[in-house]
Amino acid sequence: FEIERLAASPWTPIEHAQARSVADVLEAWVERREPAIDPDVAPATPPFDQSIDDHVARTLARGEAITLAVFSCDPVPTTRQAEALLTEARRVLRGGDDAGRLADGRLAFLLTQTTASQAPVVTRRLKAHLARGAAAAGIAIVDEAFATRMPGQDAGGGLLVEARPRGHA
Numbered sequence: 001f002e003i004e005r006l007a008a009s010p011w012t013p014i015e016h017a018q019a020r021s022v023a024d025v026l027e028a029w030v031e032r033r034e035p036a037i038d039p040d041v042a043p044a045t046p047p048f049d050q051s052i053d054d055h056v057a058r059t060l061a062r063g064e065a066i067t068l069a070v071f072s073c074d075p076v077p078t079t080r081q082a083e084a085l086l087t088e089a090r091r092v093l094r095g096g097d098d099a100g101r102l103a104d105g106r107l108a109f110l111l112t113q114t115t116a117s118q119a120p121v122v123t124r125r126l127k128a129h130l131a132r133g134a135a136a137a138g139i140a141i142v143d144e145a146f147a148t149r150m151p152g153q154d155a156g157g158g159l160l161v162e163a164r165p166r167g168h169a
Contacts (some may be wrong), residue, residue: 003161004108005157006077006105006163007131008063008069014052017053017057018053020053020158021049021050021052021053022131023156024049024053024066024158024160025047025049025050026032026101026159027057031074035075040068043066047100047101047102047103048098048099048100048101048108049099049103049108049160052068052108052110052158052159052160052163053101053158053159053160055098055110056110056149056159057154059096059112060150060151060153063151064096064112064113064151065111065112065113065114065115065116065148065149065150065151066110066111066112066113066114066148066159067111067114067115067116067118067123067146067147067148067149068104068106068108068110068111068128068146068151068159068160068162068163069109069111069119069123069144069145069146069163070087070104070107070109070145070146070160070163071094071108071109071130071141071143071144072075072100072106072125072142072143072144073106073108073128073134073140073141073142074139074140074142075109075138075139076105077105077107077134077137077139079099079117080137081100081127081137082105082107084133084137085107085130085133085134086099086100086101088129088130089107089109089126089129089133090159090161092125092126092129093098093109093111094111096112096113097109097110097112097148102160107130108159108160109126111126114148115148115150116148116150119146121144123144127141127144138166145163146163147159147160147163
């Protein structure tokens with residue numbers, strides 16, 4: 001995808017981030033291999049994808065590390081099931097953390113103050129917590145991935161693109 005700007009002035013970092021966010025959403029939509037939304041239940045909120053880059057930028061501006069952990073489920077949870085899993089998972093998250101459902105049905109967690117060395121352990125713990133609730137609903141957590149950004153680290157693309165589970169390459 002390409003995004004063009006008609007203005008003569010150079011792109012600002014915020015405009016780059018906004019353009020990348022739009023491209024990430026479009027690319028995720030194109031690459032989607034399974035139904036993203038339960039046709040019987042309309043989503044209660046917009047997909048979490050749209051707020052990730054803003055959350056990451058705010059966290060980095062405070063000088064904190066941030067990790068995005070993404071989990072794929074089989075079958076893709078309905079909106080009700082996803083909300084129940086997210087509600088349960090939020091009980092173990094810290095105050096600055098955030099969680100939501102991506103447009104393609106995966107579950108995502110923004111974990112502030114979580115460095116690259118901490119991310120594998122934190123992701124495994126979160127997966128174990130999610131798996132208990134998911135199993136009760138007949139859902140399996142089939143894949144996970146994470147990506148971390150440190151303050152001052154070159155963005156090089158959206159965190160969501162970097163945190164693509166192996167099954168969604």
